[in-house]
Amino acid sequence: MVSLYDELGGAPAIEAAVDIFYRKVLSDDHISRFFEGVDMERQAAKQKGFLTMVTGGPNSYTGKDMRVGHAHLLKLGLDDSHVDAVVGHLGDTLRELGVNDERIAQVAAIANSVRDDVLGRSPQASA
Amino acid sequence: MPVLHHGDLHVAVEPGETALDALLRGGVAVPNSCRAGACQSCRLRASAGAPPAASQVGLKETLRQRGHFLACLCRPEEDLTIAVGEDPPQDATVVSITDLGADVVRLRLRPASPLAYRAGQFVTLLRPDGLARSYSLASVPDPDDDILELHVRVLPHGRMSGWIAKDLRAGARVQVRGPEGDCFYTASAPEQAIVLIGTGTGLAPLYGIARDALRQGHRGPITLLHGAVTPAGLYLVDVLQDMSREHDNFHYLRCALHGDPAEGLEIGGIEAVAARHFPKLAGHRVVICGDPDRVAALRKQSFLRGARMSEILADAFVTAPPPPAV
Numbered sequence: 001m002v003s004l005y006d007e008l009g010g011a012p013a014i015e016a017a018v019d020i021f022y023r024k025v026l027s028d029d030h031i032s033r034f035f036e037g038v039d040m041e042r043q044a045a046k047q048k049g050f051l052t053m054v055t056g057g058p059n060s061y062t063g064k065d066m067r068v069g070h071a072h073l074l075k076l077g078l079d080d081s082h083v084d085a086v087v088g089h090l091g092d093t094l095r096e097l098g099v100n101d102e103r104i105a106q107v108a109a110i111a112n113s114v115r116d117d118v119l120g121r122s123p124q125a126s127a
Numbered sequence: 128m129p130v131l132h133h134g135d136l137h138v139a140v141e142p143g144e145t146a147l148d149a150l151l152r153g154g155v156a157v158p159n160s161c162r163a164g165a166c167q168s169c170r171l172r173a174s175a176g177a178p179p180a181a182s183q184v185g186l187k188e189t190l191r192q193r194g195h196f197l198a199c200l201c202r203p204e205e206d207l208t209i210a211v212g213e214d215p216p217q218d219a220t221v222v223s224i225t226d227l228g229a230d231v232v233r234l235r236l237r238p239a240s241p242l243a244y245r246a247g248q249f250v251t252l253l254r255p256d257g258l259a260r261s262y263s264l265a266s267v268p269d270p271d272d273d274i275l276e277l278h279v280r281v282l283p284h285g286r287m288s289g290w291i292a293k294d295l296r297a298g299a300r301v302q303v304r305g306p307e308g309d310c311f312y313t314a315s316a317p318e319q320a321i322v323l324i325g326t327g328t329g330l331a332p333l334y335g336i337a338r339d340a341l342r343q344g345h346r347g348p349i350t351l352l353h354g355a356v357t358p359a360g361l362y363l364v365d366v367l368q369d370m371s372r373e374h375d376n377f378h379y380l381r382c383a384l385h386g387d388p389a390e391g392l393e394i395g396g397i398e399a400v401a402a403r404h405f406p407k408l409a410g411h412r413v414v415i416c417g418d419p420d421r422v423a424a425l426r427k428q429s430f431l432r433g434a435r436m437s438e439i440l441a442d443a444f445v446t447a448p449p450p451p452a453v
Contacts, residue, residue, distance in 0.1 A: 011164060011184050019435050027431055040426055044436050048185070049165040058163035 003056030004103055014057065017093055018048045024089040031085045034073050054090065054110045066117040074120050083118055087111050129203040132175075134211045140203055146171070146182070147198035150209075162199045169198040176207035187437050189309040216253050216302040217242075222274060223297055229355065229362040231328060232292050233265075234277045238303060241273040245311035246335030247414070249442070250275065252287065253302040260287040260447065263416065264306065265331035267339045275303070278331035278362075284449040308332075310414060310442040312340045316347070320411045323351040324401055324425055329417025329444060330363060336414060341374055352380040352404065354397035354421075358389070380404060398424050402432070409433030412440070419443035 008014070022044050026032050035043060046069070052058065070078060090111055091104045099107075116123050128139040131149055138153035140146060147169050150157050158168040164184060173194040182201035183191045194210075201207075222235040234252075242250070249263040266276035281292045295301075310332055321340060323333040330353050337351055355361045360383065367379040368391075382393040382400040393400050398421070405411070413429045415422050422443040429439055 015185055015437070016435075019430075022436070023431060023433075026427065040423075040430065041436065045165070045167050049161060052163070052165045058161075058165070 004099065004107060005052060005055040005057035008055060008097065008099070010057070011052075013097075014048055014051050014055070017051055017097060018044055020096060021051060021089060021093040022047050024092060025086060028085055028089065031082050034076060034078060034082065051090075054107050056110075064117070066114045067120060070118045071120060078119065080115070080119065083112075083115050129176075130206045131203065132206070132208040144202075145199055146178075146196075146201035146203055146207070150198060157198055159199060164197050164200040167197060170195055171198050172196075172210040173207045174210040176203070176205050178207060179204055187309070187440070188313045188315060189311055189440060192313060193309060213251075214304055216251075216304040219275070219301050219303045221295055221297050221299045221301065224291060224295055227278065227362045229360045230281045231362050232279050232281060232288075234262075234279055234291055234295075236275045236277070236301065236303065237273060238275060242268075242275060242303070242306060244268055244275075244306035246339035247311035247332040247442075248306035248308035249332070250277070250303045250305035250307075252277070253304060254287065254290060255300070258287055258290075259304075261305075261307075263308070263310075263328070263332035263335075263442065263444075265335045267335050267342060276331075276335075278328045280328045282446070282449075286447075286450065308442060310336070310416065310440045312336045312343065312345070314340075314343050314345070316412070317343075317345050318347045320347050321345070321349045322401075322405055322408065322411055322413045322429075323349065324354075324397065324413070324415045325352070326354045326397060326417030326421050327360065327444070329353075329415075329422075329442070332416050332442060333414060334363065334367075337370070337377060341377060346376065348376050348378065349374075350378040350380065350404070352382065352397070352401060354382045354384070354400065354417075356384045358383045358386040358392060361392075397421055398428055401425060402428060405429075405432065407433055412438045414440045416442045417444055419445055 026035060087108050091108055094104050094107060130137055130139050131146055133155055136153050138149050140149040147157055147159055160166045160168045178196035178201055182196040186195055218239040219236040222237050225233045227233050244264060246267045249261050251259050251261045253259050262277040262279060264275055265278050266274060279288050279291050281288045323337060325333045333351055337349055340349055353361060361381050371377050371379045382395060382397060384396060386394055388394045408429050411434050413434045415425045422441050426439055426441050430436060
């Protein structure tokens with residue numbers, strides 16, 4: 001099966017998607033504080049890596065990268081609600097790009113699979 | 128097999144290898160992480176040779192034009208020289224030092240050999256004793272005129288700016304290194320609306336870029352917004368007003384944080400003034416130069432108002448700290 005990454009159009013499409021996604025994230029008061037003081041372009045490159053990963057593109061992030069990368073944000077109060085917000089914006093971005101709900105659900109599942117890494121938790125049994 | 132030149136290292140790229148593979152094999156510690164063109168840790172610049180387009184995917188146009196590429200995506204088709212360290216400086220003669228008002232002097236220099244630069248880039252000025260400061264170029268490359276123009280804000284304890292304003296004379300010798308910088312006009316979209324926003328001497332590169340765009344036949348609207356703390360901090364006002372009368376598609380706006388509003392002068396923070404004039408920036412190119420805090424805030428604001436990340440160019444002017452009190 002073709003990956004969503006390829007279906008969307010590969011790297012150039014992800015370029016366009018990052019702008020849309022990152023704009024939604026920065027405009028969300030619930031999560032924007034976690035992006036304070038971060039160089040915008042460097043952050044956008046990380047969002048690009050994240051979008052590439054969740055759409056099945058060439059491997060970029062590992063669970064360890066997500067764990068290490070978000071560790072300093074736990075002190076600032078990073079929790080499930082913030083991860084929910086990001087996954088929501090991801091879905092909205094893909095919807096804007098014409099992706100169907102079934103594919104969006106698959107992507108959300110991939111994003112959620114790194115939730116415990118992002119939040120520095122050991123893997124939990126589903127509630 | 129293409130050869131990569133990196134300082135004293137010359138390594139042939141073997142079949143199936145990327146530039147990253149070859150350089151790592153040659154012992155160069157190129158930063159890298161994803162090996163997939165996503166993280167951009169492995170971005171390098173080719174000072175000679177053309178990197179393949181496939182290795183430039185995801186980079187801004189200005190970076191592509193300067194030969195930047197991602198080593199992990201690069202399968203070179205020809206020899207490449209990787210830019211390492213600084214260019215050697217060259218001699219330059221002072222042509223004139225002119226007071227522009229607002230504590231800004233215009234320094235005109237003639238380099239020993241014409242500098243290949245793009246309007247908006249910057250050079251590093253070297254004093255005979257080795258003191259170095261970077262200044263943006265306000266001039267536009269011209270085959271008939273090799274003069275470089277810099278705008279220097281004279282700071283109260285500025286070692287370089289004080290020397291330029293008080294001690295430097297026409298005919299004196301200095302050195303310049305460069306050019307460097309990725310803030311310049313590219314002619315790929317002649318109908319695009321361009322917004323140029325600068326604080327203080329951030330005006331210098333924007334003045335160059337505006338003239339460069341017009342000279343290259345840019346047809347879309349070009350709006351330049353210059354901001355200062357007080358109205359006295361604005362300079363080149365008459366020149367820019369003349370330019371806007373001469374060119375239908377060039378518009379000049381100015382603002383000051385404090386002071387009395389006047390004809391054509393708005394009072395307010397530059398972000399607020401920019402937000403009023405440019406509420407929607409989708410499809411625009413935005414170039415932002417000057418004070419680092421203002422530049423960061425304007426970049427974010429421009430992005431949130433719809434400008435694509437790849438269409439926002441920014442150059443933050445960092446001031447050297449004053450010498451320690453003795």
